[in-house]
Amino acid sequence: MPRFHYRAQTAEGKRSRGVQTARDARHARQLLRARGLQVLALRPAFALNPGGWITPASLSVSQRVLLTRQLATLLQACMPLAEALHAVAAQSEARPVRQLMLDVAQRIAEGHTLAKALGHFPRAFPPLYCATVAAAERSGHLGLAFENLAEHSENQQLARQRIRLAMVYPLILMLASMAIVAFLLGYVVPDVVQVFVQNHQALPAMTQVLMALSEAVRRYGLLCLAAVGSSLLVLTLLLREPARRLRWHAVQLRLPVVGAVLRGSEAARAIRTLAILLSSGVPLVDALRIAAAVVVNLALRARLEGAVQALSEGDSLARSLERSATLPPLMLHMIASAERAGELERMLGRAAELQEKLLAARIALAVSLFEPLMLVLMGAVVLFIVLAILMPILNLNQLVN
Structure with a gap:
């Protein structure tokens, strides 16, 4: 039933406030008056969504x-x-x-x-x-x-913050590089090259390519940005359908570098959740079902749900997870050893911690390689622009000599 916050006053003049459950606002006022309260203010506690759940503002x-x-x-x-x-x-x-x-x-x-x-x-x-x-x-x-x-x-929050901080500098470098190149192609290069065009000078192939790129940026730059934004919006709307989102998540797992990072991140999240639930006394089948529900990637979640079914039918945890092909081999070996030794809760925590460290090291390596790669790429683009501008000047000097 809906719930209502109220402010009321007793017959003695004392103010009070609280929450009243009722069918509607009129029914809530009737119940409060029956308790001897004069209603001063009444408002719904929270709205109900179509599923019937009470939906307060979510906690960060x-x-x-x-x-x-x-x-x-x-x-x-x-x-x-x-x-x-x-x-x-x-x-x-x-x-x-x-x-x-x-x-x-x-x-x-x-x-x-x-x-x-x-x-x-x-x-x-x-x-x-x-x-x-x-x-x-x-x-x-x-x-x-x-x-x-x-x-x-707290550990999850620290892990997210480390990843975000590691990605800040590469993202800033990439955006700055794109902005500088767009500015050069859109405003600087046309004015410089126009001098050679007016003199009817034969231009090198590199300069002609630069002129074509500059003209494309000036004419279609904003249109390309609008097209990219519209494509992202359409993709977001399409991925709201569970079937399309499932196929997209399956494609993500097959990507060369991104797939390994996603698989490791989801495995660490699931095993950490499983370890916490088991240490709190939750039965193994229920704990694995909840651990599968916290996995974001729908393809991996479906595999883990299959492991839950196998586990409920009497299979061991290690065997169920091995058939689902969701965890790295090292984690499977650790879980199998823990089941044989009867130390599943402790070993799950260690496996999750090890996977998180490996994932953090892999992300740090990728970021450390991305920074010099962006610098080299930016240097190559600037070198191309400079050479495309200088070559006509050098040719003109040779003709004058």
């Missing part, structure tokens, strides 16, 4: 990490859950986050478990989060589970 990774870390600290200090949620809400400066925590506390007061209360906000708390909390509620180690979730989220 940093906001979720902060909330999780605060809850872990308060719960490990033996503070009751309801008080911890209200304390976290009071500490939050962002109004949507504060209201989200109050809504979670309200659902717990209505008799829901914490995992079910968090599950009503799927854009804020992903399935991994809710499954870990549900397992921790059964085992009674809720504070430790929030601590593990906070560390996991």
Whole structure:
């Protein structure tokens, strides 16, 4: 049922606010009046999407990490859950986050478990989060589970930041190079070459090629940019269809360098998720199903779902993952050894950590090779432009001599 935030006043003149569940706004006012409250303001808590889920503003990774870390600290200090949620809400400066925590506390007061209360906000708390909390509620180690979730989220955030920072300089270099070349071809080269054209001088082939490129940039440069932007927009709209997106993700895995990076990144994410869920007490089949759901690439997700089916039919984890062809051989060997030794949880964490380090090293190597490659390419383009301009000048000097 929809939920409404209200501000009301009692018969004694005391102000109060809270959340009321009702069929609609009129029903909410009737319920509040039945409680002896005079309604001053009433608004829907959140709108309902077509699927029926309540959709609050989604939490960013940093906001979720902060909330999780605060809850872990308060719960490990033996503070009751309801008080911890209200304390976290009071500490939050962002109004949507504060209201989200109050809504979670309200659902717990209505008799829901914490995992079910968090599950009503799927854009804020992903399935991994809710499954870990549900397992921790059964085992009674809720504070430790929030601590593990906070560390996991922080590690993911640091990994994303390292990749973004590593890509900043190459992207700036590439964009600056393209802008400089476009400026030279569009404004500088035509004025310089026009002098030779007016003198009816025979131009070298290199200069003629440069003139043709310059004319193309001046006439069709903006049109090409508009075409590229339109193509990206159309591609984005087409990829909203699951079947096309699945085929596109399968193509990505077959690309020479990008495919290996994507495969390693998704494998590390899935195995790290599996390790956290198993350490929280989630059954292996359910943990692998949730780990498959966090994989972004749809082709790899379908393979992992096949591994879930094989595992539920009695196959071993290593054998199921080997048939799915989703993990690197080293990770499969580590998982198989861990199953035989009975140390699956610890070994999964080590395998994910090793894969993340290998992936970071591969990305760093690619970025380190990209920078000199861009410099060499930019130097070659500038050399071509300079030679195309200087060759007619040298020919003119020879004729004068």
